[in-house]
Amino acid sequence: MPCGEYFTSYESRMGLFRWRIQRIALVAALPIPFLLPFVLGGGTTSLLTQMYIIAVAVLGLNVILGYAGEIVLAQGAFMAIGAYTTSRMLTTGAGLVPSLIVAGLMASLVAVLFGLPSFRVKGFYVAISTLALQFISEWFFTNDRAEFIHGGTQQTLPTEIGLVGDIAPVGGGQSVYFLALVAMLVFVMLSLNLSRSGIGRTFRAVHENDLAAAVLGINVFKNKLFAFAIGGFMIGVSGGLFGFEIGFISPDFFTLSLTLEHYVMLLFGGLGRVWGALLGVGVVDLLNDFLRDVFSAVASDATALIPVVFGVIIIVVLAVEPKGVLAALGQVKEYLRKWPYAY
Template sequence: MPCGEYFTDYESRMGLVRWRTQKIALALGLPIPFIAPFLLGGGTVTLLTQAYIFAIAVLGLNVILGYAGEIVLAQGAFMAIGAYSTSRLLAVGAGLFPALAVGGLISALVAVGFGLPSFRVKGFYIAISTLALQFIAEEWFFVNPQLAFIHGGTTQSVPSNVGLVGPVGALGTTIDKYLLALVLLLVFALLSLNLSRTGIGKTFRAIHENDLSASVLGVNVFKNKLLAFAIGGFMIGVAGGLFGFQIGFINAEYFTLGLTLEHYVMLLFGGLGRVWGALLGVGVVTLVQDYLNDGLNYLADLTGTNATALLPVFFGAIIIVVLAVEPKGVLAGLGKIKEYLRTWPFAY
């Protein structure tokens, strides 16, 4: 607790913004991302927009894995379901918000369906259940032309100029997409932060730590696991719809198992079960990946080899290093440094 600041009630103690320094930092820092697109180049704005969208998807993964402890290997499939559903609805003029909401709901329903095995199995076995969904979506459903009447075709163009609700509130410029992704990220981040403080979030934590003990205490473990799948699936589906709208077209090749690995790297790097850790991981990994892509492309041109194939190796190495050095993520490591500096030079 900073010197001279004291809590006199539980409401102040449990607030999201508790310290005077945090309030000042929020007041000074919050306007920056809203001003940034008017000062930065188009390529940087596009990169930041994608980072915001991936942050929403990683926050959804954090609800399922970080809060409830359920391993999910179908991140790409959930995003694909949201993207294709949103694309179909935008094509008939439904408006962006209704399309994103329906895409998120469909993704949530599929997530709940493939979370049903959690009634009997957990851990590695529920991971295999969701991995089956990834292979079904990636290798069969979205690439099957005979099912185009459902998904609309493997490759689709997403309307770039649409209204927020029907024809109302038209948007489609790069800055529009940036601001929309930023606002939705702030909304979902705020919801995730508050979810962790509610009874539902604490129930998820109890299931994560020991589902048998939670069951003995009266928690309906199966129902709450499905609820975590529904909440996380909805957020990931919305992120998939936003991703398709941002790039202007979708293809099943964008939603592979590699995308799931990339999001796992972001979440584990920042800190599992921590909202700020997820946001930190997405920001750092996205920037490093962009610079690494440029470097590997330069190396490929220089040597005549496929150097870009080393990118998955880089992600795998990050997971191994982070788990070996600081299993709780970079945010936990920064917290340890902060506590050390706070008590130095004393030993306690």
């Protein structure tokens, strides 16, 4: 506890920003991302927009895997469902926000359906059921006979659309940037408050020991499905934003490799930690872009080594600090707080 600051109630002890320095840092740092598009180039703004969108998807994965402990291998499928649903909804003239909400609900519904096996099995077996969804998704969105449902394997999304109907049209780099930023901030606050609520603590109890949680009276199956629903909604919204941002969707964007990439981000930052998920997205995405430029300059086929580099990074991180880089940074902070008085 910082010197001179004391808790006088449980509300202050459980507050989202408990220390004065945290509140000062929030006030000082919050305007920065809103000012970045005015000082950065279009390429950097587009990169940040994609990072915000990916962050929403990784936060959804964090709810399912980090909070509830359910292994999901259908991240690409959930994003594909969100992207194609958004594309179909935009053709109705509903607007972007209603389309994203419907996309999130559709992905949430599918996540719950494929989470039903968690009633009888857990762990690796649940992962296999979600892996089956990934294969079904890739088959479905490439099947021309199902075009009357998904609208076509490859689709072009409108470059400008109203937020609700024709009201407040958005399109172009800066408007999509701010939309993705607001969406990320909303889901960050949702994830942070979820982890501090009774629902979040129930998820963690199920994660740690579902048998002990059941003995304590927790409905394990219901809470697992609830985690699938929340995480699926967030991932579906991310998929819709991703499709609208790039203006084009194809099943090739939502393969199993996308799931593995998001796992790298989450494990790197720290499983079950909101700030760790954001840290992992930022570092891995920037490092991926940097390595792509470096390897492309060396040789045209050298970019194939990028997954090898990330594999080595994950092995090193898990060997040094299994809880992720954020946990390691927390240990450094605690050490500096006590230094030079070790007691």
